[in-house]
Amino acid sequence: MHQNSFFGVLGPAVLVLLTAGCDSPDGSATGPEDLQGTTWIAEDIGGRGVIDMLQSTLEFQEPGRVGGNAGCNRYFGGVTLTGNEVTFGQMGSTRKMCAPAIMDQEQKFLAALGAARTWEIQNGLLFLRDDAQDAVLRFSAK
Numbered sequence: 001m002h003q004n005s006f007f008g009v010l011g012p013a014v015l016v017l018l019t020a021g022c023d024s025p026d027g028s029a030t031g032p033e034d035l036q037g038t039t040w041i042a043e044d045i046g047g048r049g050v051i052d053m054l055q056s057t058l059e060f061q062e063p064g065r066v067g068g069n070a071g072c073n074r075y076f077g078g079v080t081l082t083g084n085e086v087t088f089g090q091m092g093s094t095r096k097m098c099a100p101a102i103m104d105q106e107q108k109f110l111a112a113l114g115a116a117r118t119w120e121i122q123n124g125l126l127f128l129r130d131d132a133q134d135a136v137l138r139f140s141a142k
Contacts, residue, residue, distance in 0.1 A: 032081030035060040035119070039068070040126050040139030045108050047135070054102060056109045058126075058139060071106035072098035084120060086128065088113045112136040 042056040057068035067076040073096050078089035115136050116128035126139040
């Protein structure tokens with residue numbers, strides 16, 4: 001009897017935990033508030049992949065603010081999210097120098113953020129798309 005009452009209490013708790021992370025039936029986010037407090041790791045920049053073991057990240061911090069690691073340097077700046085539209089403001093960053101390949105990826109990453117116009121989450125991946133709706137960045141959740 002004690003075991004049955006344990007599972008009677010645990011079952012609903014597990015169900016709540018399993019459904020709490022669901023955005024919508026197809027796994028996509030429903031609105032800008034879904035990005036708040038999330039961190040993403042770049043898997044693809046402009047269709048060219050990324051350097052293995054180099055993590056370029058995008059952190060949606062307090063409302064209207066983003067930051068992360070661009071590859072070599074930390075960056076920070078503003079973001080405006082309206083529905084599925086996104087606009088990144090001018091980014092500030094630290095000014096370390098790294099190997100040329102890392103600096104190249106960092107420049108491409110920051111340029112892709114500037115080109116992003118829309119966002120969507122599909123199957124747990126965040127896509128930022130340009131005016132032509134081409135994916136300029138693809139991220140996985142950190």
